[in-house]
Amino acid sequence: MIDTHCHLASADYDADRGEVLQRAWAAGLSHIVVIGESPVAAAAALELAASDPRLSATAGIHPHDAKDWSPGSAGWLARSLADPRVVAAGEMGLDYHYDHSPREAQHAAFRAQLALAAQAARPVIIHAREADDDVAAILRSDARTPVVLHSFSSGPALLRAGLDLGHYLSFSGMVTFRNWALDDAVRAVPLERMLLETDGPYLAPVPHRGKRNEPAFMKHTAERIAAVRGIDAAELIAATSKNARTLFGTRLNEAR
Ligand SMILES: [Zn+2]
Secondary structure (H helix, E strand, C coil): CEEEEECCCCHHHCCCHHHHHHHHHHCCCCEEEECCCCHHHHHHHHHHHHHCCCEEEEECCCHHHHHHCCHHHHHHHHHHHCCCCEEEEEEEEEECCCCCCCHHHHHHHHHHHHHHHHHHCCCEEEEEECCHHHHHHHHHHCCCCCEEECCCCCCHHHHHHHHHCCCEEEECHHHHCCCCCCHHHHHHCCHHHEEECCCCCCCCCCCCCCCCCCHHHHHHHHHHHHHHHCCCHHHHHHHHHHHHHHHHCCHHHHCC
């Protein structure tokens, strides 16, 4: 299994990160993409990636911090994406639930990062919350690089845009929640466009809901999705791991 989205550099793991990783490998994880959603988080993610070939990093500016986007950010992101251990840009996108940054600033930072990712030939990890139509419009306006709609929980318009553009959808532990109502989306995504993630430390799947999430818990998510689609969990895991290697590149193969 490949966890395509874990905030493993977060302070939530500082006390026992080594044990979290041991449990991950023991549970059958082969690779973890460590999200760097700010310059500080990206530096920490890169340090982790440098310490273990089974870890890769990302670099980007979260929509919450879009107000901090500046010309200097563009230089920072371009330099970060040139590092082979940084396998994707993000997470980036739009969040109208919290609106921590003005929406115009969110749009500008998102568009600029999408363009830089395309220039660097890196895939992009997208955060979309209560902003489906605007995320879909921006993705339709610049489809030069593949994107992941991460922890997918959006409506049919963004689902349609993602599938039309040949992008990827990643599902988290939310699929195991009692109030999850998007099994239709789980069925609508072609198997070759689906990814798995934890989004740890957030969104722990049942039966760990409410606790800190970690990669070793991802099997519950895989089992739930396989059941919805009526296939074996092993088949789902093989397909989603292949997709992750295709999307994020050779670094995910080498350490297998
Ligand atoms: Zn995240």
